[in-house]
Amino acid sequence: MTFLLVMKKDLRLFVRDVRFLATLGLFSASLVLILSVAFGPIFTEPPRLAAATVWAALFFAGVLGLTRSLELEGESGAGDALRLSGADAFSLYLGKTLANFALLAAVFILLLPLTAIFFDVGTLKALPGVLGVAALALIGYSAWGTLFAALARGLQARELLLSVLLFPSLVPLWIGAVKLTHAYWGGVPLVEVKDWIKVMAVMDVLGLALAAWLYEAVQEAGE
C-alpha cells in the first residue's frame, strides 16, 4: 500500500523534527491564548468566540505544517526520488495528505482542551460531534493544502503563495467548522446549521477529486 508507506515515512520525519513540533505546538497554543485575551476577559458569547478562535488558530498553524511537509520533499531533492520510484502519483499524494491530516489532528487535540478551559465551553457529550466536525474540516484542509503545497513547490516565496492560494479556497470549510462547532457547544440549535455538513463534505470530495485529476501534472511540473 503505497499511500500507507508514504504516510508512515512523513509521520516519522515529523516526529524526528522536535524543533518543528515544538514550534507548531507553541504557535498554535499562543494563537488561542492571544485571541482569548483579545476577546476577554468577559465573553459575550463564549461558544461563538471559542469556535472562531480554535478554528482560526488551527487554520493558521496548519500552514506551518503544510510548509514543513513541502520542505520534506524539497530538502536534498527527495521529491525527485519519489518520482523516480515510478509510484502512482495519487498514492503519493494520498500518503502525504493522510500524514498532514494526522499532524493537524494532533494540533486540534492540543487546542481543544485549551479552548475549552479559556472560554469555559464544551461538554463531554458534545465531544463526538465536535470531533466529527474536526474530521470533516481537516480532511478538506489536508486535501486542498497538500495539493497547493505541491503547486507551490519549487517557486520563490512559496510559503506566501501557499497562504494566498489556501485561505480563500478554505473559506467554506472554515465557516462550516465554526458554525457547527458553535452549535455543538450550545450556541445555536444544530438544525439551523446542519447544511454546512453537506458544504464541508462537498469541499472534501472536491479537494480529493481535484488532486486525483491534477496531482500528477503538478508533480511533474515541479521544475
Added chain:
Amino acid sequence: MILKADGVTKRFDDRPVLSRASLTLEPGQVVHLAGPNGSGKTTLARILGTLLPPDEGEILVDDVPLSERRSQTRRMIGFASHAPLLYLSLTPVENLEFFATLAGARDGRRRALALLERFGLEQAAHRPLAHFSRGMLQRVVLCRALLLDPELLILDEPYAGLDDAGILVVNQVLTEIRKQGRTALLIAHDKERGGGVITHTVRLRNGRVEDA
C-alpha cells in the same frame, strides 16, 4: 533497454542549454559524457533520467515515447546526482528500504542491507544521514541508485567525495553493468577515475552531443 534522446532542446529563462542534442544509450555501454561546466551535462542527465521534460525533441525508450511508459521506465533507471535525493533525518536503511518498497520490491530491507555492506556502510546503517560526511553520504546516494538493479544507471559526478575504496566499488559496479549487458551514463570531470570501465565518450559542445 535502449534509451534515445532525439533532437532534445532545453532552455532556462530563454537561455538555451541544450540545442537539438541527440544521444543513444545501448545495452553493454558505459558512456562518459564530457563537457565544460555549464555545458548542459546535468540537464541532459535529468532529461534522460525522466526528471525533466525537454522543450523540444523527444526521449524514446525502445523506440516508444517516454511519455507512454514513464512509470515503468523510471523503475528501470538508477539515478545519482549532486543532490542526494534522500531524507536526511532518516537512516540509510530507512531511506533505502522505503524507496525500494515504494518501487515495488518485496525484499527492500534485504536489498538495502546488502548494498550498504557492499559500500562499507554496515556500521553506519542505523545512523541518521544528517550526521554523515560527504563521502559517506555519496555512498548512500549510490546505494539508492543501485537499489532496483537498474537497466540504466545515470551517475552525475559519482566520484565526488569518495575515497579510493569508494571509487573502486563504483568502478566494480560499472564493470558488472557492462558485463551484464546493462547501460551506464557517467558524468565525471576526471575521466581517469573511470579507468578502463568506459566504453564510449561523448562531449557536449554548444548544447549538442558530439563524439569525442
